[in-house]
Amino acid sequence: xxxxxxxxxxxxxxxxxxxxxxxxxxxxxxxxxxxxxxxxxxxxxxxxxxxxxxxxxxxxxxxxxxxxxxxxxxxxxxxxxxxxxxxxxxxxxxx
Ligand SMILES: [Zn+2]
Numbered sequence: 349x350x351x352x353x354x355x356x357x358x359x360x361x362x363x364x365x366x367x368x369x370x371x372x373x374x375x376x377x378x379x380x381x382x383x384x385x386x387x388x389x390x391x392x393x394x395x396x397x398x399x400x401x402x403x404x405x406x407x408x409x410x411x412x413x414x415x416x417x418x419x420x421x422x423x424x425x426x427x428x429x430x431x432x433x434x435x436x437x438x439x440x441x442x443x
Pocket of ligand 1: 372396400401
């Protein structure tokens with residue numbers, strides 16, 4: 349098995365440099381800066397303003413963009429199924 353990249357979640361900050369984030373724990377939505385450590389260049393953990401949950405920024409970005417991200421995964425899976433079974437007239441693939 350090898351890893352597959354199905355898409356990249358991108359987030360564009362607003363004019364104040366804030367990203368739209370959503371807590372994966374309590375689902376509170378808020379705006380915050382995503383900062384990174386000067387030494388390691390690793391993104392600092394994001395802390396939820398509502399419940400205090402601390403996690404990687406990508407977790408918050410994924411929640412905020414979940415519908416788009418899930419659709420990318422779904423489309424990818426559907427294309428793979430069509431490739432695998434598309435030539436078989438006994439199998440009908442519908443969304
Ligand atoms: Zn929270």
